[in-house]
Amino acid sequence: MTTVLAVANQKGGVAKTTTVASLAAALAALDQRVLVVDLDPQACLTFSLGHNPDKIERSVHDVLIGDAEAKEVLLDTAEGITLLPATIDLAGAEALLLMRPGREYALKRALATIRDDFDIVIVDCPPSLGVLTLNGLTAAESVLVPLQCETLAHRGVGQLLRTVEEVKQITNPDLDLLGALPTLYDARTTHSRDVLADVSDRYNLPVLSPAIPRTVRFAEASASGATVLAGRKNKGAQAYRELAENLLNYWTDGRKLETLSG
Template identity: 60%
Template sequence: MAAVTPRTAETRSGPRVLAVANQKGGVAKTTTVASLGVAMAQRGAHVLLVDLDPQASLTFSLGVDPEELDLSVRDVLVGSKSVQDVILVTDEAVHLLPATIELAQTEETLASMTGREQRLRVALEQVADDYDWILLDCPPSLGVLTAAALTAATDLLIPLQCETLAHRGVGQLLDTVHDVRAFTNPDLSVIGVLPTAYDGRTRHARAVLEAITESYGLEVVEPPIPRTVRFAEAPAYGRSILQTAATHRGAIAYRDVADRLLAST
C-alpha cells in the first residue's frame, strides 16, 4: 500500500466534506468519488474516501476485497470501533473507510440509536486534521445512511446521467437536502449537478441539462463526464480510470472537475 505524507500544522484548517449522492442507481456515484479522490491526491491533497453503499463498490474498485475485511464503516457508525481503527491506505494514495455487505443491516440498527444522523459527522471529526478532502459515496436511497452523509457534509455533488427520466429523482433529493438543512446541517451547500455518461452530440443530453437548470435552479458542473466503457473496465483492475487509462478523455474530465473543486477551497 502507498504511503501518504502527513499534513503539516500550517496546512490544517479542516476538510471539505463532499457527499456524492443521487438515489437513482447507475449514475456513476462510485466512479465519481474514486476518480475525483484520486485526481485530488495526484494534485497533492490528502483525501479520505468513505464507502457508505452496502454493495461496497467503491471498496472493491480501489483494490480491496470486502469479503476479506474484518472491520468496516459499519463498526464506526454503531460505535464499536474508532474511525482510525478502520481506515485503509490504498495503492492510489487515497485513504479509504471501507464498506462490507453488513452495512445493509446498519440502517435498521441505527434507526433505534440516539443521534443516528450525527454519528458519521462525529466520527469524521476525529480525523479532521488529517485530510483536506473527505468524499462520501452514498447509497442509491434516501435512508439513514444518506441522511448521515448529508449531515456530515459541507457540500453536495449530484451525478446525473443525461438520459430520459434520469432527473426525476433530483426533486426528492433536494427535498431531503431541505430537511437536512432544517434539522441537522444548516450549512450544507449544493455545488450542482455533474453530467455523466454525456454525449454532447445528442440534442436529448443537452435538453436534460436544460431541464435540470430550469426546474431546480442547479448549476451544471463542467466539464461533463463522457460516456465510455473504460469506466466499467477500471474496477476489474482495482484501480481508478486515472490509473488504468490516464490519458483518456474520461480521466481528463475528472481531473478538470477535481481542479475546479480544489480551486474553490
C-alpha cells in the same frame, strides 16, 4: 480546513461511485490528502479501489455502531487515497441506527476524530434516502449530485433536493448544494444537452463543468480495482482532473464554480 463532500443520488447507475473514486484520485494527484468513505452496503467503492469487501474484517459499519474507531478501520489504496471501507454488514447498521438518538450524526462524530489528518473527505452515499444518506449529508459541508444524461435520470432529483433542504433545516444548516454533475454524457447527441437544460431550468440547479463523457474506460478501471486515472490517458480521466481543479479552486481560493449552465 478539511472539506467534506457528500456525493448523493438515490437513483442507481448514475456513475456515483465512479465519480467518488475518480475525483478522489484526481485530487490526490493534486497533492491533497484524501479520504473516501464508502457508505453503500454494496461496497462498490471499496471493491473498485482494490479491496475485497468479503475479506475485510472491520468496516464503516463497526464505526457507525460504535464498535471501532475510524482510525482503526482505514485502508490504503494504490491511488494514494485512504479508504474507510464498507461491507455487506452495513445493511444492518441502518436498522441499528434507527433505534438510536442522534442517529443522523453518527458519521459526523466518527469523522471528527480523523478529519484533521485529511484535506478532503468524500462520502459515497448509497442509492437511497435512508439514514445512511442522511448521515452523509449531515457530516458534509457540500453535496454534489451526479446525474446521468438520459430522459428519466432526473426523476427523483426533486425528492433529493427536498431531502437536502430538510437536512439544512434540521441537522446541517451550512450544507452547500454545489449542483448537478452530468455523467455518461454523449456530446454527439442533442438529447444529452436537452436533458441538462431541462434539469437546470426545472430545478434551478447549477450544472457543473465539465460534463463527464461516456466511456468504456470506467468499467474497465472498476473491474481492475483501480480508477480511470491509473491507466492510459483518456477523456474520462481528463474530465475528472478538470473537475478536481474546479472544486479545489472553489474550496481553497473562493473562486466561482465553473458551470455549463445555471
